[in-house]
Amino acid sequence: MTKSLNALFTKDILRGYEMTTELNNIPGKQTARISERPARTHMSRGQVMKVSLIMGKILLKSGAETSRVEDTMMRFCRNHGYEDINVFCTPTVIMLGDEEHGGPGLLCRIRSRAIDLGLIMYMTDLSYNNLRWNMTYDEVMDWIHHRVDRARPYGKWTLCLATGLGSACFSVLLGGNYHDFLAAFINGFIATVVIKQLAGIRPSAFWENCLGGFIIGAVAMLACQVDKYCTASNIIVGALMPFVPGLPFTNGLRDYIAGDLLSGNSRIAEAVLLSLAVAIGIAIALRLWVWWGIPV
């Protein structure tokens, strides 16, 4: 388990966890509401909104698409009988509020995202089953806390090995031979190890991809020097696969089709920017190789 990263993740998500008593004093809770149904749960309006916001935050940080985040949060609120709560979500911000004058409004800013399918699974589970489980606010928060603590089941070195294996398999799928397989394995492994080691200083995604591209280009040229059966383009193509932004681009188009235009814009812009970063890194590596006069 990566202790430090996990602690960062947990601390960031559950920042407001100790606010249990404070939440009962949200202004507007005592006033009668036209659209308020008889309570089906133990939770007050403020508590439902808080749990819903934390669910959305975890989902968005785990890389879920916008429509899924909004659906899950709305479903949680509706299941608890609060039909007038609205959600607005883009890849960087979640807003949650209702249509009353002076009602509560919660807002949350998301700065970093990393795909984590396990957390998406747990949160969807919670939003479908919360009524049958019939939990109080503290129990729900304990449940979420427990799941977030046990998130990220694979350690750092497993991740690096898996990235290497994925890169190697892609280099064969896209036309390489078995020398390329080995070289791409080493290449992907080294690039991921370096990036994971530098994760402590929190570089932005642009610089991470730029550095990844640079390392991939350099190691690929080195492998071609060592083994004459290797082809540089095949190794680069395979080892790049974890870095190129194919999934953000497709998710952006999915957001467009689902009608979330703002999220689609930002995801496609992110994809173009990341591909620019990778291309710049590789171009620098190849240009330096030629500039130093080493024959290719």
Add this chain to the structure above:
Amino acid sequence: MTDLNEYFILKHFVFAFLAAMSFGVLFQSPKKILIQGGLIGAVGWVTFIILTKGLTYPSYIANFWATVLVQLLCEVSARIFKQPATVFNVPAIIPLVPGLGMYQGMRYIINNDYAYGSNIWITTGLDACSIALGIMLVGGVFRALRLRKMFLPR
């Protein structure tokens, strides 16, 4: 047309399975659904290979049909294993997703070859559009038929 024999298809199946599975690990997918995601991804990639290399379809049509097949399998296995469909979908779509085109187009544009770079980008955009369309189409059909109810009791 090319060397599309049983050996070729088997090799691609095995390597696509390994690739999709290791990307499942990279995306922190739970251990009990790694194998299923890898198998679905391998089926999608082999469909894509057969359609492009064997039947010489354009790349976006092959992508569309492969994605439709992948998403069908994802929705069915979501009902069987009682998990949301995204969990199977994200690793399985990885071999089809046109990330490489994004990089190559940008590389040619950096190297002053604007014409070929934008050519690659338009192809990439078409591929990504057809993938997104396939996912939304099958997901929408499953949602409209209210098959979601099978998800609730466990």
